[in-house]
Amino acid sequence: MSIAILFAVLGSAFLHALWNGLIKTGTSRLGAMVVLSIGEVPIGLTVAMLRPGLLPEAWKWVLMAGCAHFFYKFFLTYAYERGDLSRVYPIARGAAPLVVALAGPFLLNDQLSLHEYAGIVVLGAGILLMAQGIFSNGENRKMLPFALGSACATASYTLLDGTGARVAGDAIAYVAWIFVADGVFFASGMLLWKGLAVLPRQVKPWGSGLIAAAASYGAYGVSVWAMTKAPIAVVAAVRETSILFAVLIGWLVFGEKMTRGKAIAACVIVSGVILTRL
Template sequence: MSPWALALILVAAVAHAGWNLLSKRASQADGLVFVWLAAVASTVLWSPLFAGFLLVTGTAVTWRDLAVIGGSTALHLGYFVLLQRGYGKGDLSVVYPVARGTGPVLASLVAVLFLDERPSPAGVAGIALVGIGVFLMGSGGLRGVGPGLVVGLFIAGYTVWDSQVVSAFAVAPVVLNYLTDTGRALVLTPFVLGTRRRLVAPVWREHRYRVVGAAVLIFLSYLLVLVAFTMAPVSVVAPAREISVLIAVVLGGRLLAEGDLRRRLLAAAVILGGVVAIALS
């Protein structure tokens, strides 16, 4: 792997763990309003990049593209809403690694059942390691493990679906990334402005820096990974970016004073090892 690709992956991992830290710190606010504000902010902040990409490349967004992006929007919407709710119930250092570890395992199972893929011995070992890591994470109490597992379902869903969107349907990743954010904002608008209108201003006043930070880092972390894919094989980039699991556990332990850091680091390391084995299988 080139040094530039490695640098991009590490920055992306920090950015990904960073926006999850911001989301956790805003977890006592109304989750639906926070997710909506972040999506609206992302749509506004990244619109020049999106428009510039369309102009420079001459890319046209077709109705077929919008249809498959709609599927991505639904999966990402469930992911963000449930993740925010999960952070309201559990620690960052539990929910995040369990979710990130469960996602690849379930995505692999979907690929085996529906895409006719067969895991290698390394893949089977990776699945077992993730299971052991999740067990270790839950041995200190199940709070946060359940939400992490549910979020992992949506990670698996959008991982498999998005891979088909950018490959089989040939939708540009920047287009997919931007329009899923925009779609999330549009879908949530009637719910937020209809029943939660009075909460918008208070959540914005208290968490505006976290909203804007999440809007920047969510998009940026994915964009950096996409660029890294052009410089190194997917089989190298994918496992390397999961270093964010360890970063999130450290952030939760140090900045949020979440307890039992040593055991959670051990469990996160086992989960990370399983994800790497799956990615390299």
């Protein structure tokens, strides 16, 4: 991997942490996520119109992945309502590859290597360390099931995408349509449930939400481009530095408490994710 590609992937990791951080701004995490979802629709449509059409058998995978994204956003939103970015993000991001690694051999007939087994052990230890900090520091324990729910939803759409992208005929068009389905499902679902009151009334949350939508797609687009220029496993591993970026954003931007235990747990989670990705 060249230095230019390395910095591009690090930029992708930062963008992923950034859009999660933007969801934490403002008074309503749910409102911010709805705005992000609304912004995803024109972005996805624009990209999709510039790509070849999907093969017919791909649409069921788009719809299933869109549903998985709905639950990912739902759980993530309510985790952020109850916990810090620097606590929620590492658990949600780190537990997802743990679930994929454990479920892969049963659902995809993938065989785990020795370093992947080691990664599972390290990941589990890091997540337990991060979760233990919630109890020892008197934080809201209700965020933990939501963070883990988000991780399970992430693992679900990761497993779905593994098949969907292969049968779609064009992986970029496939993800663009997932953005559309994801945005429509979440925004319409929340509006039907909560009504128009969920939409922010101020201009700033709309600006933050739309920037978050662009950052979300930018993070994906850069990582996909990098995977055409460098080994996929290496790109995937480097991209997991987003966990460290999220911890730093939470600490430096939001003034979240940074303990030695939290920092160690984040580093252990990153190490475990890298082991499972390589």
